[in-house]
Amino acid sequence: MAEARIRIVGEKILADDHYPLKKVKYEQLRSDGGRQQQEREIYDAASGAAVLLYNRERRTVVLTRQFRLGAFLNGSDGFLLEAVAGVLEGAAPADRVIAEAREETGYEIDHADPVLQLFASPGALTERIHLFVAEYDPSKRSGPGGGKPEEGEDIEVVEMDFDDALALIDTGGIVDAKTVLLLLHLERRVLGRHEAS
Numbered sequence: 559m560a561e562a563r564i565r566i567v568g569e570k571i572l573a574d575d576h577y578p579l580k581k582v583k584y585e586q587l588r589s590d591g592g593r594q595q596q597e598r599e600i601y602d603a604a605s606g607a608a609v610l611l612y613n614r615e616r617r618t619v620v621l622t623r624q625f626r627l628g629a630f631l632n633g634s635d636g637f638l639l640e641a642v643a644g645v646l647e648g649a650a651p652a653d654r655v656i657a658e659a660r661e662e663t664g665y666e667i668d669h670a671d672p673v674l675q676l677f678a679s680p681g682a683l684t685e686r687i688h689l690f691v692a693e694y695d696p697s698k699r700s701g702p703g704g705g706k707p708e709e710g711e712d713i714e715v716v717e718m719d720f721d722d723a724l725a726l727i728d729t730g731g732i733v734d735a736k737t738v739l740l741l742l743h744l745e746r747r748v749l750g751r752h753e754a755s
């Protein structure tokens with residue numbers, strides 16, 4: 559049997575409040591045949607799912623704007639425009655995004671199309687994000703959205719022209735990775751780009 563390239567040799571919990579922050583020791587079989595031990599800090603954050611809501615006829619998307627501490631602590635005002643997203647909390651990703659769309663925007667979607675999965679920041683986080691797109695119908699809105707105030711959510715719902723959203727990627731107005739990726743997917747595979755007149 560081939561020798562395993564990576565072997566976990568130890569794990570220490572550094573902090574465990576919301577999700578655990580760990581120090582993990584592993585042994586790597588290097589490409590030169592040697593074995594090397596390394597240690598890394600890793601935040602064992604929950605995996606999540608995100609969905610970009612779009613309307614083909616109106617050529618619009620629905621995004622959220624909410625405060626994100628990580629961005630604030632690193633040079634942004636922290637209020638990021640993002641696709642709807644939430645942690646899985648044990649649910650199937652396709653079910654989770656339908657519930658999150660309702661909670662965060664009030665839109666009722668009955669189906670979401672899977673796009674891809676990605677690791678949010680694989681050197682530092684265990685988190686995997688499942689990405690979807692879904693058509694929304696402006697007449698199917700059960701409430702204002704906004705998220706759960708009791709969990710500290712204070713989410714602004716932002717409906718915008720799809721081409722304006724694409725332009726915001728170029729000007730730095732949209733800087734959330736999953737959202738940039740979903741908008742580019744929508745352009746490449748679903749809606750195409752309309753040149754500004």
Ligand SMILES: Nc1nc2c(ncn2[C@@H]2O[C@H](COP(=O)(O)OP(=O)(O)O[C@H]3O[C@H](CO)[C@@H](O)[C@H](O)[C@@H]3O)[C@@H](O)[C@H]2O)c(=O)[nH]1
Binds near residue numbers: 606644678
């Ligand atoms: N008390 C407490 N609450 C927290 C903490 N971290 C998160 N929460 C709460 O947990 C809930 C998470 O809300 P969701 O809508 O389920 O998740 P999200 O924050 O939108 O996360 C999504 O986007 C993230 C950023 O891209 C992703 O990291 C994540 O996987 C997911 O896709 C929010 O109510 C938030 O306040 C914490 O450290 N302490």
Ligand SMILES: [Mg+2]
Binds near residue numbers: 642662
């Ligand atoms: Mg969310």
